[in-house]
Amino acid sequence: MFRIREYAPADLSALYALDQVCFVPEIAYSLEELQYFIEQRDSLTLVAQAEQVAGFSIVERPHTRSRYFAHLITMDVAPAWRKQGVGSALMRAMEIRLLEERISRIRLEVAVDNLPAQRFYRSFGYEERGRVEAYYPGNVDALVMEKELSAATKPAKGGAEASA
Ligand SMILES: CC(C)(COP(=O)(O)OP(=O)(O)OC[C@H]1O[C@@H](n2cnc3c(N)ncnc32)[C@H](O)[C@@H]1OP(=O)(O)O)[C@@H](O)C(=O)NCCC(=O)NCCS
Numbered sequence: 001m002f003r004i005r006e007y008a009p010a011d012l013s014a015l016y017a018l019d020q021v022c023f024v025p026e027i028a029y030s031l032e033e034l035q036y037f038i039e040q041r042d043s044l045t046l047v048a049q050a051e052q053v054a055g056f057s058i059v060e061r062p063h064t065r066s067r068y069f070a071h072l073i074t075m076d077v078a079p080a081w082r083k084q085g086v087g088s089a090l091m092r093a094m095e096i097r098l099l100e101e102r103i104s105r106i107r108l109e110v111a112v113d114n115l116p117a118q119r120f121y122r123s124f125g126y127e128e129r130g131r132v133e134a135y136y137p138g139n140v141d142a143l144v145m146e147k148e149l150s151a152a153t154k155p156a157k158g159g160a161e162a163s164a
Pocket of ligand 1 (some may be wrong): 023081082083084087110114115120121123
């Protein structure tokens with residue numbers, strides 16, 4: 001069982017450790033990078049809390065005059081918690097928050113060789129919009145994926161308690 005809640009500064013070291021497990025060293029964030037993204041004025045970081053941290057997501061909402069889009073920085077689920085709806089619960093809670101803020105579009109980058117993540121995002125209705133060459137270290141390209149948000153998010157599969 002896990003619940004989705006907002007980030008608190010005491011989470012930083014656990015989120016850093018989880019990011020190191022989720023990504024190869026060339027792609028994982030340094031502690032300073034992670035802290036920078038989390039502490040940006042327009043960031044929203046959600047945490048899936050089980051006995052320990054099961055996952056987290058960071059999204060930024062760039063502050064433009066029209067302020068209509070969000071950018072997903074990362075989505076990390078601990079290996080022991082994968083395929084149990086944690087990523088989906090984070091995504092759903094994040095989308096609900098963005099919709100409450102009247103943000104209607106979200107964009108992300110995902111490595112071309114990260115097929116599980118691409119399937120995850122597609123299952124939420126994200127569509128490929130382009131490709132950025134050598135976006136990741138090691139000359140790995142990124143797919144740019146986008147989604148128009150609507151009130152109809154994917155239904156919960158169970159396991160998650162109330163959203164943040
Ligand atoms: C991608 C990731 C966030 C998915 O989180 P998760 O909690 O395992 O996802 P869920 O259990 O909510 O899965 C939802 C759907 O995504 C898809 N999916 C998730 N993991 C998948 C996998 N390994 N292979 C294929 N499809 C997968 C499935 O459609 C799944 O629905 P189903 O369980 O009904 O088949 C997780 O695997 C992860 O943290 N990976 C490492 C970090 C990463 O790559 N993050 C994204 C980088 S941009």
